[in-house]
Amino acid sequence: GYGDNSFDAAVVTLVLCSVVDQLRALTEIKRVLKPGGRSYFIEHVLAEHEPRLIKWQKLLQPVWVCACGSCHLTGDTSRQRLNDSPVQPLPPSRRYP
Numbered sequence: 001g002y003g004d005n006s007f008d009a010a011v012v013t014l015v016l017c018s019v020v021d022q023l024r025a026l027t028e029i030k031r032v033l034k035p036g037g038r039s040y041f042i043e044h045v046l047a048e049h050e051p052r053l054i055k056w057q058k059l060l061q062p063v064w065v066c067a068c069g070s071c072h073l074t075g076d077t078s079r080q081r082l083n084d085s086p087v088q089p090l091p092p093s094r095r096y097p
Contacts, residue, residue: 002032010039017043018070046074 010029019025029039047053057073064073 004031005034005037006032008034008037010037012039013042014044014071016041017045017072017075018068044073046076 010033012029016022016025033039046057054074061073064071
C-alpha cells in the first residue's frame with residue numbers, strides 16, 4: 001500500500017456507491033493525504049428531495065446493483081457518511097438529481 005501522507009489530492013468518482021465499508025475507505029483516503037491535502041468526490045446518491053426520482057431509484061435498484069458492479073442508487077453516500085468520516089466535505093457546488 002501507500003505510505004501515510006503520500007498524496008496532495010484524492011479524486012473519488014462514482015466509487016463509494018459500490019463500497020461496502022465507506023467509512024474504512026474514507027479513513028484510508030485521509031491516511032494517504034498529506035496534511036492540508038484535498039479530496040474531491042463525485043457521487044450519485046438517493047435524491048433526497050425528489051419523491052418521483054426516489055421512486056425510480058428504488059424501482060431500478062435490484063437490476064442496477066447486478067448490472068453496474070454493486071453500485072447502489074439508493075445509498076446515503078453524501079451527507080451522513082461524509083460527515084461521520086475523517087474526510088470533511090465542503091458544501092456541494094452543484095447537485096444533479
